[in-house]
Amino acid sequence: MHSPQEFDRNAGGHSTALTPAGDAPGFADDFSAVLEGTSGHRSTIGCVIPAYNEEESIAGVLTSLLAQTRVPDVIHVVVNNSTDKTVKIASEFAGPHEITTELGEQFTEVFVHDIGKNPDKKVGALNYGYSLVEGYDYLLGVDGDTIGDPRAVEYLETxxxxxxxxxxxxxxxxxxTAPIKGAIAKFLIAGQRTQFAAFNLQNLLRGRNMAVLGGQFSIFSTTALRDVMVANRQRTPWVRDSEVEDSLLSLQIKSAGYLTKISPYARADVGGMTTIRAYDAQQVKWTFGAIELMWPGQRGDTKGQPFHPNLRLRWFENFGMLTNLLVRIGFVTLLAGSLSIGAFVFSPWWLLPPLAAVLLNVRIAMTMKDRTTRDILFAALVVPAEIFMWIRLSHFLRSWFRFLSRKKVDNWAMQAQAERGSGSAHWMPLVMLIVVLVGLAVAWNLLTPAIQSAILWIGWPVLGVVTVTQTVLMVFKLLRRYQGFKV
Structure with missing residues (x-):
């Protein structure tokens, strides 16, 4: 790595005054008690911001950190592989800051490090930042496009x-949702907000045990990070041979005997993907990395696969996606086959599964703290959520195909390329779906009427059993108490 170039330009201090959070109904008494009477710092926090071409967002990220009720004791912006004005913009915040908040006088200093070309990308930037803050009690990891609520750091530290x-x-x-423009972008953001809400709610209801400590805005005990390094014989907390560095580290922290939690109060807005190309590349990278973690024998440091607590949830998620795919393909195929021979008979019972899905989606949308009318409509109208599910299924298929083909691909580079507007791989699942459906249609027409009838006679009951099971599970989720959580 190149030597860091630090920019020591002073930025004026400022003050923030915020209203206390107050009591939130439905939360566990023990956690509410933790927040009572907190009036000062009880630890040291070093913040690390890995930044790659974040000229549009880095100023907002630093502004939000300096406006926290609990300001990190030091903030290191680690710029890597960037070709834009990230360094120049971030340097305007460099230097010491004296800040007055409701918690009292606070001091922090912002450093900007340009480490130039970094083959380890975000992992390299995180490890570089860790070397600068390993003497602090906690490392606060913040992505270069994530804006934390004013009390986020305070809640995490407490x-x-x-x-x-x-x-x-x-x-x-x-x-x-405020800066999002364009119909496609708004549709994708609504889907991603729903996806985040369901994921957050799932973890909150699991005793607030978090399977993935997302690097977007998480705080780590440096003691736990050191224990992870010793237990796994690593020189650094994050390793470069994983597509999902945050998932792997979360798994290792859990394996080292620590708890990985999600806060019911701390909130942060992350940068969403506003094009299908970029969203596809991001999701394929995440899903591919998750498959590598949970697949037996792929990694020597994922002990107990697939029974590790953090990996069981991954298996359930992938099994659920596979079921969703088979049900949809099966329904389209059987429906087309029935119509082709005049054997289609509509039953009102078929409306129950989509009705259960809509009610579940609406209930999840209602748990969003900052829900909008678009969030409710996305959940209530069948078509938007169904289209988004097909998009997610395409990511699921591409990820597994890439994993099983053993093709060596730099998913980080492909995501960066997609975010720049290049690449067309996201269309491949649609092309393959059309090819498969055409092939099934041709094969169907070559069958005799007796064989066609036999396939329908067996296929519909099998599909019915799977669909009924799915519907029952959705009803259980629909009737589950959400304990007052807001996501």
Missing amino acids: EAVSDSRIGGISAIYSID
Whole structure:
């Protein structure tokens, strides 16, 4: 790595005054008690911001950190592989800051490090930042496009300090809809907000045990990070041979005997993907990396696969996506076959599964703290959620195909390329779907009427059993108490 270029330009201090959070109904008494009477710092926090071409967002990220009720003791912006004005813009915040908040006088200093070309990309930037803050009690990891709510750091620190068993805590993530323009972008953001909401709610209802401490806005105990390095014989907390560095580190923290939690109060808005190309590349990278973690024998440091607590959830998610895919393909195929021979008979019972899905989606949307009319409509109208599900299924298929083909691909580079507007791989699942459907249609027409009838006679009952099972599970989720959580 190149030597860091630090920019020591002073930025004026400022003050913030915020209203206390107050009591939130439905939350566990023990956590509410932790927040009572907190009036000062009880630990040291070093913030690390890995930044890659973040000229449009880095100023907002730094402004939000300096406006926190609990300001990090030091902030290191680690710029890597960037070709835009990230360094120039971030340098305007460099230097010491004296800040007055409701918690009292606070001091922090912002450093900007340009490490130039970095083959390890975000992982390299994170490890570089860790070397600068390893003497602090906690490392706060913040992505270069993530804006934390004013009390986010305060809430994360308060809970982390309250329990030495906690190795890391993640904020609740969503996406700010205000700057989003264009119909496609708004549709994709609505889908991603729903996806985040369901994921956050799932983890909150699992005793607030977080399977993935997302690097977007999470706090880590440096003691836990050191223990992870010793247990796994690593020189750094993050390793470069994983597509999902945050998932792997979360798994390792859990394996080292620590708790990985999600805060019910701390919130942060992350940068969403506003094009199908970029969203596809991001999701394929995440899903591919998750498959590598959970697949037996792929990694020697994922002990107990697939029974590790953090990996069981991954298996359930992938099994659920596979079921969704088979049900949809099966329904389209059987419906077309029935219509082709005049054997289609409509039954009102078929409306129950989509009705259960809509009610579940609406209930999840209602748990969003900053829900909008678009969020409710996205959940209530069948078509938007169904289209988004097909898009997610395409990511699922591409990820598994890439994994099983053993093709060596730099998914980080492909995501960066997609975000720049290049690449066409996201169309491949649609092309393959059309080819498969055409092939099935041709094969169907070559069958005799007797064989066609036999396929329908067996296919519909099998599809019915699977669909009924799915519907029952959705009803259970629909009737489950959400304990007052807001995502």
